[in-house]
Amino acid sequence: MSDAEVIGQLRAALGQRVDTSAATLEDARADRSGHASAGPPLAVVHAESVADVQETLRIAHATRTPVVTRGAGTGLAGAANAGPGEIALSTLRMDGITEIRPDDLLAVVQPGILGGDLSRALAAHGLWWAPDPASREISTVGGNIATGAGGLLCAKYGVVRDAVLGVDLVLADGRLLRLGHRSVKGVTGLDLTSLVIGSEGILGVVVSATLKLRRLQDDPPCTIVASFPRVRDAASASAAVTASGIQPAIMELMDATSLAAVHALLDLPAPAPGTAQLTVQTDGPAAADEADRIAATLRSAGGTVSLTRDREEGERLLAIRRAMHPAMAALGTTLIEDVSVPRSALPAMFDEIARIERDHGLTIPTVAHAGDGNLHPNFIFDGPDVPPGIWSAADDLFRAAIRLGGTLTGEHGIGTLKSRWLAEELGEDQWDLQRRIARAFDPEGILNPGKVFTEREGADA
Amino acid sequence: MSDAEVIGQLRAALGQRVDTSAATLEDARADRSGHASAGPPLAVVHAESVADVQETLRIAHATRTPVVTRGAGTGLAGAANAGPGEIALSTLRMDGITEIRPDDLLAVVQPGILGGDLSRALAAHGLWWAPDPASREISTVGGNIATGAGGLLCAKYGVVRDAVLGVDLVLADGRLLRLGHRSVKGVTGLDLTSLVIGSEGILGVVVSATLKLRRLQDDPPCTIVASFPRVRDAASASAAVTASGIQPAIMELMDATSLAAVHALLDLPAPAPGTAQLTVQTDGPAAADEADRIAATLRSAGGTVSLTRDREEGERLLAIRRAMHPAMAALGTTLIEDVSVPRSALPAMFDEIARIERDHGLTIPTVAHAGDGNLHPNFIFDGPDVPPGIWSAADDLFRAAIRLGGTLTGEHGIGTLKSRWLAEELGEDQWDLQRRIARAFDPEGILNPGKVFTEREGADA
Numbered sequence: 001m002s003d004a005e006v007i008g009q010l011r012a013a014l015g016q017r018v019d020t021s022a023a024t025l026e027d028a029r030a031d032r033s034g035h036a037s038a039g040p041p042l043a044v045v046h047a048e049s050v051a052d053v054q055e056t057l058r059i060a061h062a063t064r065t066p067v068v069t070r071g072a073g074t075g076l077a078g079a080a081n082a083g084p085g086e087i088a089l090s091t092l093r094m095d096g097i098t099e100i101r102p103d104d105l106l107a108v109v110q111p112g113i114l115g116g117d118l119s120r121a122l123a124a125h126g127l128w129w130a131p132d133p134a135s136r137e138i139s140t141v142g143g144n145i146a147t148g149a150g151g152l153l154c155a156k157y158g159v160v161r162d163a164v165l166g167v168d169l170v171l172a173d174g175r176l177l178r179l180g181h182r183s184v185k186g187v188t189g190l191d192l193t194s195l196v197i198g199s200e201g202i203l204g205v206v207v208s209a210t211l212k213l214r215r216l217q218d219d220p221p222c223t224i225v226a227s228f229p230r231v232r233d234a235a236s237a238s239a240a241v242t243a244s245g246i247q248p249a250i251m252e253l254m255d256a257t258s259l260a261a262v263h264a265l266l267d268l269p270a271p272a273p274g275t276a277q278l279t280v281q282t283d284g285p286a287a288a289d290e291a292d293r294i295a296a297t298l299r300s301a302g303g304t305v306s307l308t309r310d311r312e313e314g315e316r317l318l319a320i321r322r323a324m325h326p327a328m329a330a331l332g333t334t335l336i337e338d339v340s341v342p343r344s345a346l347p348a349m350f351d352e353i354a355r356i357e358r359d360h361g362l363t364i365p366t367v368a369h370a371g372d373g374n375l376h377p378n379f380i381f382d383g384p385d386v387p388p389g390i391w392s393a394a395d396d397l398f399r400a401a402i403r404l405g406g407t408l409t410g411e412h413g414i415g416t417l418k419s420r421w422l423a424e425e426l427g428e429d430q431w432d433l434q435r436r437i438a439r440a441f442d443p444e445g446i447l448n449p450g451k452v453f454t455e456r457e458g459a460d461a
Numbered sequence: 462m463s464d465a466e467v468i469g470q471l472r473a474a475l476g477q478r479v480d481t482s483a484a485t486l487e488d489a490r491a492d493r494s495g496h497a498s499a500g501p502p503l504a505v506v507h508a509e510s511v512a513d514v515q516e517t518l519r520i521a522h523a524t525r526t527p528v529v530t531r532g533a534g535t536g537l538a539g540a541a542n543a544g545p546g547e548i549a550l551s552t553l554r555m556d557g558i559t560e561i562r563p564d565d566l567l568a569v570v571q572p573g574i575l576g577g578d579l580s581r582a583l584a585a586h587g588l589w590w591a592p593d594p595a596s597r598e599i600s601t602v603g604g605n606i607a608t609g610a611g612g613l614l615c616a617k618y619g620v621v622r623d624a625v626l627g628v629d630l631v632l633a634d635g636r637l638l639r640l641g642h643r644s645v646k647g648v649t650g651l652d653l654t655s656l657v658i659g660s661e662g663i664l665g666v667v668v669s670a671t672l673k674l675r676r677l678q679d680d681p682p683c684t685i686v687a688s689f690p691r692v693r694d695a696a697s698a699s700a701a702v703t704a705s706g707i708q709p710a711i712m713e714l715m716d717a718t719s720l721a722a723v724h725a726l727l728d729l730p731a732p733a734p735g736t737a738q739l740t741v742q743t744d745g746p747a748a749a750d751e752a753d754r755i756a757a758t759l760r761s762a763g764g765t766v767s768l769t770r771d772r773e774e775g776e777r778l779l780a781i782r783r784a785m786h787p788a789m790a791a792l793g794t795t796l797i798e799d800v801s802v803p804r805s806a807l808p809a810m811f812d813e814i815a816r817i818e819r820d821h822g823l824t825i826p827t828v829a830h831a832g833d834g835n836l837h838p839n840f841i842f843d844g845p846d847v848p849p850g851i852w853s854a855a856d857d858l859f860r861a862a863i864r865l866g867g868t869l870t871g872e873h874g875i876g877t878l879k880s881r882w883l884a885e886e887l888g889e890d891q892w893d894l895q896r897r898i899a900r901a902f903d904p905e906g907i908l909n910p911g912k913v914f915t916e917r918e919g920a921d922a
Contacts, residue, residue: 148648183801185871187609194655276497285747372645410646
């Protein structure tokens with residue numbers, strides 16, 4: 001069937017919610033990974049209801065048209081980039097809150113709601129959804145679920161997988177499933193909710209999510225900033241904090257290049273050359289005591305330490321870390337990597353990054369969620385395409401992470417950017433099994449084809 | 462192929478680890494659900510290594526012989542009961558600890574280790590694996606993973622799904638997969654680790670697990686016991702604690718019949734007729750303050766309250782709750798149910814239980830993990846088989862739980878006992894999808910056939 005015929009069917013069913021304006025189609029080609037599809041998709045459907053999603057998928061299924069589900073387009077792995085011959089299905093307009101239940105510590109939301117908007121709505125009830133990706137103000141809850149997002153608070157408060165009780169999922173053929181439950185516990189059948197979390201649009205379209213909430217904490221957090229002469233010292237200091245047995249809420253590491261770039265972006269005084277920084281936050285009833293003990297550990301590890309118990313001052317200090325992504329974007333096109341290693345391997349991983357910088361003649365500004373061992377090395381280059389030399393360095397980086405007991409991606413996902421390494425980490429048997437499972441959801445393979453499993457696409461089903 | 466030929470192949474490969482003694486075969490027919498298979502299995506294989514598990518499955522796969530994986534046989538849903546023509550594969554001898562890493566807060570263990578043994582080994586390192594099923598001293602970690610076990614601490618510390626980073630899984634044909642990771646974060650491909658948790662032996666055999674640990678807490682816990690004249694008052698009081706925003710580590714409810722039965726078993730003075738009891742424990746640095754506030758809430762709700770800050774005294778008080786299962790077993794054959802509802806629905810669920818008692822002319826002693834909305838109503842009867850009247854009351858119970866937004870099973874699993882209700886909760890579409898996913902792991906259907914999906918067995922694949 002021709003693109004025009006598919007568009008015609010969509011328009012007949014969905015009217016003005018089918019958008020083929022050049023600017024919209026162009027937007028749908030890319031996320032924030034710095035990568036774009038080969039060309040614009042055939043249409044963007046702005047779904048406003050579950051019925052819109054079902055109708056779109058029924059048409060796509062009947063016409064064997066690929067569907068790429070998108071939220072706010074803030075992904076960092078290319079998973080939501082829509083290309084020629086594909087329908088981009090946007091759930092951004094499905095941004096409502098269906099239900100907030102303080103007594104059951106849960107909320108039911110539509111996928112298009114932004115994390116920041118949700119956070120403010122919940123705060124009015126004294127509640128909080130723990131996942132805190134750096135993109136929270138601009139990314140959707142649906143996108144957070146699709147990528148299995150992490151963020152700054154994961155060592156203490158878990159990842160998205162730990163904070164979702166259930167999802168409503170529209171299958172490739174338009175049928176609606178209700179997965180999971182509203183109770184804290186539930187083991188009725190296989191845990192398909194967890195399977196959908198992090199599945200990057202290949203299993204179905206999430207149209208509703210039941211979120212597991214926490215109470216907002218009254219005690220003000222304490223924030224510690226510690227500077228170190230070398231990045232390895234900062235990494236060792238963070239490992240010492242973890243080994244000390246105190247669990248900070250946040251523990252972020254910025255290497256010298258990252259710190260300097262953010263200071264430049266924010267018009268702050270330049271740090272001394274080579275200076276790396278840890279930003280640590282404690283919370284809860286023991287926050288002040290824990291902060292004192294962490295500060296002592298950081299001083300013993302050679303850090304220059306300052307500590308504040310003021311909430312606003314703490315936010316200002318964390319804003320430096322949160323400005324990392326725009327600071328990198330100001331330097332050129334960015335390939336943000338996302339390897340994750342066991343916490344004890346963090347200093348060794350920084351050694352590997354230093355080696356890769358030397359071997360490949362590159363500077364690789366790196367920040368890390370040091371509390372949980374998740375690193376974001378940034379490759380900066382000019383122009384839209386990743387140069388082969390950068391791919392080669394990235395390859396070196398991934399293999400180093402896997403050697404250290406780590407994984408390709410802690411929170412950004414595979415998308416298109418990491419699919420070439422997926423089978424290497426999973427092994428061929430697991431790669432095949434995962435693909436068979438995806439086919440159980442989507443026998444025709446119309447959902448986000450070429451993502452995640454792209455390298456061997458067409459090998460078999 | 463005849464049973465004798467299968468046994469011959471197993472013996473040739475595994476020697477003395479193949480056990481066909483009458484007593485062993487008889488044991489393998491049953492778990493602690495009060496139910497048994499129709500007859501003994503053809504053999505019990507006592508696997509001592511991953512290679513033993515692989516070899517058993519290769520033979521089973523080649524001969525199309527069903528395999529029922531078993532740990533300590535403490536399940537409560539019949540999922541590990543092995544019957545005629547089946548191989549019972551025991552992983553109880555694979556009880557080693559491969560690795561304990563305090564710096565990475567993880568341990569790697571074999572499936573046969575008992576929870577209590579693991580707990581003591583970890584305590585020597587100041588560490589703790591949070592899952593705390595009432596069976597901890599007698600159940601295996603592998604069994605906890607297979608059922609997706611819960612326990613007493615779940616509202617604050619999560620369920621097994623939240624405490625496992627990865628598993629090694631032997632597939633039906635003997636191939637070994639390594640699922641998951643060792644890092645706190647990881648979203649490389651589909652989350653098959655979560656899918657295996659709670660899968661009740663139908664996807665593969667777990668031969669190793671990487672567990673996510675916590676630090677043991679120094680602060681002594683505080684324990685509160687509150688008595689109420691009626692069970693509904695106790696349920697409302699627990700809901701008031703949840704609604705107050707304080708998160709106890711443990712909040713257990715015992716109704717009057719349960720409390721009286723345990724007091725009788727333990728030779729304690731009989732409680733006043735009708736008395737129901739809440740046992741609440743707080744922990745962490747704010748334990749004492751939280752306990753005071755919870756005690757005040759319970760008094761306002763009409764409770765007679767006592768509070769101790771002594772660790773041993775707290776354990777003695779909790780032992781009353783932990784003695785529930787033997788107290789019930791002393792009364793007759795027990796069918797322990799396991800419905801879970803949103804926390805706010807706990808009082809309404811107790812109303813439903815009272816109604817079902819009246820409608821069916823039964824007494825249904827009930828305990829509840831009140832902090833997370835998980836109830837264990839007990840049906841007591843004589844003889845080995847569940848009478849039709851009990852099934853009818855259980856049916857009434859399940860439907861009431863689902864009506865209240867709950868689920869069939871919070872932590873025990875489906876097994877054979879609840880499979881007749883599975884499709885009702887999941888819906889036909891999800892039931893079919895779950896079955897297709899299981900077939901992706903086990904195309905020949907040799908793993909625990911007749912469990913979980915039993916009712917429509919043979920309908921299609």
